[in-house]
Amino acid sequence: xxxxxxxxxxxxxxxxxxxxxxxxxxxxxxxxxxxxxxxxxxxxxxxxxxxxxxxxxxxxxxxxxxxxxxxxxxxxxxxxxxxxxxxxxxxxxxxxxxxxxxxxxxxxxxxxxxxxxxxxxxxxxxxxxxxxxxxxxxxxxxxxxxxxxxxxxxxxxxxxxxxxxxxxxxxxxxxxxxxxxxxxxxxxxxxxxxxxxxxxxxxxxxxxxxxxxxxxxxxxxxxxxxxxxxxxxxxxxxxxxxxxxxxxxxxxxxxxxxxxxxxxxxxxxxxxxxxxxxxxxxxxxxxxxxxxxxxxxx
Amino acid sequence: xxxxxxxxxxxxxxxxxxxxxxxxxxxxxxxxxxxxxxxxxxxxxxxxxxxxxxxxxxxxxxxxxxxxxxxxxxxxxxxxxxxxxxxxxx
Amino acid sequence: xxxxxxxxxxxxxxxxxxxxxxxxxxxxxxxxxxxxxxxxxxxxxxxxxxxxxxxxxxxxxxxxxxxxxxxxxxxxxxxxxxxxxxxxxxxxxxxxxxxxxxxxxxxxxxxxxxxxxxxxxxxxxxxxxxxxxxxxxxxxxxxxxxxxxxxxxxxxxxxxxxxxxxxxxxxxxxxxxxxxxxxxxxxxxxxxxxxxxxxxxxxxxxxxxxxxxxxxxxxxxxxxxxxxxxxxxxxxxxxxxxxxxxxxxxxxxxxxxxxxxxxxxxxxxxxxxxxxxxxxxxxxxxxxxxxxxxx
Numbered sequence: 001x002x003x004x005x006x007x008x009x010x011x012x013x014x015x016x017x018x019x020x021x022x023x024x025x026x027x028x029x030x031x032x033x034x035x036x037x038x039x040x041x042x043x044x045x046x047x048x049x050x051x052x053x054x055x056x057x058x059x060x061x062x063x064x065x066x067x068x069x070x071x072x073x074x075x076x077x078x079x080x081x082x083x084x085x086x087x088x089x090x091x092x093x094x095x096x097x098x099x100x101x102x103x104x105x106x107x108x109x110x111x112x113x114x115x116x117x118x119x120x121x122x123x124x125x126x127x128x129x130x131x132x133x134x135x136x137x138x139x140x141x142x143x144x145x146x147x148x149x150x151x152x153x154x155x156x157x158x159x160x161x162x163x164x165x166x167x168x169x170x171x172x173x174x175x176x177x178x179x180x181x182x183x184x185x186x187x188x189x190x191x192x193x194x195x196x197x198x199x200x201x202x203x204x205x206x207x208x209x210x211x212x213x214x215x216x217x218x219x220x221x222x223x224x225x226x227x228x229x230x231x232x233x234x235x236x237x238x239x240x241x242x243x244x245x246x247x248x249x250x251x252x253x254x255x256x257x258x259x260x261x262x263x264x265x266x267x268x269x270x271x272x273x274x275x276x277x278x279x280x281x282x283x284x285x286x287x288x289x290x291x292x293x294x295x296x297x298x
Numbered sequence: 299x300x301x302x303x304x305x306x307x308x309x310x311x312x313x314x315x316x317x318x319x320x321x322x323x324x325x326x327x328x329x330x331x332x333x334x335x336x337x338x339x340x341x342x343x344x345x346x347x348x349x350x351x352x353x354x355x356x357x358x359x360x361x362x363x364x365x366x367x368x369x370x371x372x373x374x375x376x377x378x379x380x381x382x383x384x385x386x387x388x
Numbered sequence: 389x390x391x392x393x394x395x396x397x398x399x400x401x402x403x404x405x406x407x408x409x410x411x412x413x414x415x416x417x418x419x420x421x422x423x424x425x426x427x428x429x430x431x432x433x434x435x436x437x438x439x440x441x442x443x444x445x446x447x448x449x450x451x452x453x454x455x456x457x458x459x460x461x462x463x464x465x466x467x468x469x470x471x472x473x474x475x476x477x478x479x480x481x482x483x484x485x486x487x488x489x490x491x492x493x494x495x496x497x498x499x500x501x502x503x504x505x506x507x508x509x510x511x512x513x514x515x516x517x518x519x520x521x522x523x524x525x526x527x528x529x530x531x532x533x534x535x536x537x538x539x540x541x542x543x544x545x546x547x548x549x550x551x552x553x554x555x556x557x558x559x560x561x562x563x564x565x566x567x568x569x570x571x572x573x574x575x576x577x578x579x580x581x582x583x584x585x586x587x588x589x590x591x592x593x594x595x596x597x598x599x600x601x602x603x604x605x606x607x608x609x610x611x612x613x614x615x616x617x618x619x620x621x622x623x624x625x626x627x628x629x630x631x632x633x634x635x636x637x638x639x640x641x642x643x644x645x646x647x648x649x650x651x652x653x654x655x656x657x658x659x660x661x662x663x664x665x666x667x668x669x670x671x672x673x674x675x676x677x678x679x680x681x682x683x
Contacts, residue, residue: 037479044476045493048550051512052496054519058511066517108408116405123398126326130345131402133667138413140603140663142611144632145652146412148639149419152301172412175405233501235614236636250503250614268511271504278499279492286488289495290562293555293597302419303426303434312418340668353664356657363439364446370439 052275059268066264081269094249095273097163101238101246102231104167109174109227110220116175117182118208122191135176143237146172154241165241166248170231177230178223185219186212218288225285232277249274315352322348336388347388351381417656423649441650450626451651454634461630462609465548469605472549473556474594478586480561494554506618509547513619533620537627540620544628547615552608556601563597564590596673603666610659631655 058066059081060074085091119125120132150169151160159165193215197207213220235250242248249270256267282289322345325331331344342350355377362373424441428434445451476494481487500508513533515521524531533540567589575585613632616622622629635655639648 041476041479041481041490045490048493048497048554050519051508051550054512055508058517070517070522072519112405112408115401119398119401122392124392124394125396125398125402126323127345128398129671130349131406133664135409136667137660137663138409140607140659141413141656142632142635142659144611144613144635144639145420145656146416147636148423148645148649148652149302149416150412152419153416156301168408169412171408175409179405229499232499235501235503236632240640250501253503253507264511264517267507271500271507274501274504275496275499278496282492282495282499286491289491290558290565293558293562302415303422303428305422305425305436307436308418308422308425311421340672349664353657353661357661360442360446360654360657363442 055268055271058264059272061265063263063265081265082273084266085269085273091252091270094247094252097242097246098232098238098248098250099277101163101166101170101248102228104163105170105174105231106224106227108167109171109178110224113175113178113182113223114213115208117179117186118212120179120183121186122194132179135179139173139176139180141172143169143172143234147236147240150237151240160241161243161245163246166238166246167231169237169241170234172237174227174230177226181223181226182216182219185216185222189215221285222288225281225289228281229278232274318348338384338388342388344385347384348381350388351377351384354380354384420649420652423645424653426646428645437646441646442654445647445651445654451631451634453626454629454631457627457629458610458631461545461612462606464545465552465609466602466605468545468549469553469556470598470602473553473601474560474598476553476557477560477564478590480557482565491558494557497551497554500551502614503618505547505551506615509543509550509615510619513543535624537624540624540628544616544619547619548609548612551615552605556605559597559601560594563594567593596670599666599670599673603663603670606662606666607659610662 057071057073060077060079061071062076062078062080065071065074065076120128154160154165154169159168189212193211194207197211198204202211235248238248239251242251253267253270256263256270326344333341333343335341338347338350358377358380359370359373362368362376363370425436425438426434427437480490480494497505510518512518513521513531515525515532521531530536531539533543571589572585575589580588611632612630613636616628616630617633620628622633635648635651638644638651
C-alpha cells in the first residue's frame, strides 16, 4: 500500500515528464470527455423525468383541456384537482391511512430487527445461516403466494381492515430487508467497542441504546428509508387486508374511473401527491443513501 | 384454527419436518458439524445437505406428480434414497 | 466477520423477530399447503383431493405460457437494466451538490407506488392524451398498447426499465464509491486505458453489488403485478399476463382456493430454488474475498 501511495504522489510528475501528449491537449481531452458524460447523464435524467412531468402537467389542467387539445404545458393553470383532493375526506384519508400503516410498520420492524441484526452480526449460533437464508426467502417470496390465507388469518384474529394488519403483513418482507442492511452496518463497527463497554460496566440494553445505536445512526436512517419505500409502494397486500376504514391511497385512486369515463385530472393530482412523501424521505437521507444501497457493505 | 383446514396427511408432513429440524438441532448440539466437500460442487454442512435434499425432494415429487402417472410413493421412496445419499456422500 | 463468538443465547435476541415473521410467513404457508390438497368449498365443507390440483396446475397450458412469458420478461429486463445501470453509475458525479441532486432525481421512480407507476405510464402512452403515444402517432407509427401485443410488451419493458434501472444504478454507484482513489491514480501512472480501468479495477469491485442487483431485479420482476395490471390489464388477450396476475385472478377473482394454493406452492418452490442459488453464490463470493483480504 505504501508503495502504491508513493508512486501515486509522483504520478503527476511522471505524466508530465514522459507523456507524449502535451499537457494542454491532455486537459482538453479530459474536459471533452467530461462534457460528454454530463450530456449523457443529462439526457438520461430528462428521459427519466418526462413521464413525471407529464403527470404534473395533467394534474394542473381541467379535464376538458386534457381531453380537448394536446398542450405541452397547462394553458389555463388550475389547482382544482388538488383542492378537490384536500377538501374531500374520502380522498385525503387514503393518504392518512397509508402514512399510518407505513409508520407503524417502520416502528415494529425497527424494534425487532435491531436486536436480531445485532445477534447475526456478533454471534454464531445454531442454525444462524439457515435462519438468515429463510429470512431472505421471505424477502423474495411473491406476496401473492401468501395472499390467500392472509385474509383468513387476519379475519380470524379480528384485525381485518385495521392499519396494524397491513403494518404486520408488510413485516413479511421489511423485517428481512432491515436485518440484511443493518447486519452490514453493524459488522463494520469494531467488536472492541462492545467489549470495552462491557468492561466499563454497561449492561447490554444500556450499551445498545446509549452507545451502539448512535454509532450506526446513519445506517438506521437508510434502513428507515428502505422500509418506507417498500411499504409505501406495496398495494396487493394492503388492498386485500382492508375494505373501508384503512384503505390505502392506491386503492382509492381506482375510484377515478367511473361509468362516465376517467377523471384524469384528479387521477394525475392524486398520483403526484403519492410522490411527495418519497421526495421528502429521500431528501433527508441523501448523504447516506449511497452507502445504504450497498447494504452497508462498502 | 378451523380456517386452516388441517388434514391428516399435511399434519403428518409438517410434524415430520418439525421432527427433522429438532433432530438436527439436537445432533448439532451433541456433535457440531464440520463443513466438508463431497460430490456436490460446494462444501456443505449437515444442515445445508438436509436443505438441499428437501428442496430437491420437492422437485422430484412435482416432476413425478405432474408429468408421469407413477404413484406418489415412488417419489417419496426416491427422495428418501436421495436424502440418504446426499447426507452421507454429498 | 471471522471473530464471531459462539453463543446460543443470541437466539433470545432473534426470538421477537422470529415470532413476528413466523406469524406472517409460516402460518400462511402451512395454510396454503393445507388448501392445496383439498377442495375448499366453505369453512366446514372441504374434501381431500390429494395431488390432483398439482397435476392440473403443472399441466395447465395457460399457466405454462404465463411462466414462459415471465422467464422471458425477467431475462429481457436483466439484459437491459444491468448494463444500463452500470453505465449510468459510471457517469454519475461523485461529489458536490450535483451528486446529491442527481441522487435524488434518480431515486425518485423507486419511491412511487407501483400502481401509480402503472397509471403514469398509462397516461403517458395513451394515443389521445399521452405525450409518448401522441408523439409516436404524430410520427406516423401505429402504436396501440390495447390492440398490439408487441407494443404492449415494448411499453411494459420500457416502463420497467424506467422504474427499476435506478436501483441497479444506485447499487453500482455505491459499489464504485468504495474504490480507493489510489487505485485510479496507480492506473493513471500505468497509463491504463479507460476500458482497462473498468475491466480490472471497477468491474471486480462491482461483482458483489451486481450479484445483489441481479438477485433483487430477478425476484422483483418475477413477481411483477401492479404495473402491467394497471397499464394493460394483462392484455391484449393474455399476451402480458404474468405469473402473479394469473395467481391473483385465480385466488381473488375466481375464489379457487385449492388450485391457486397448489399453484402458489409451485411458484414458491421455484423462487426458493433461485434464491438459494443466488444466496450460495453471494456467500461464496464473500468467503473468497475474506480469505484474500485476511491473508
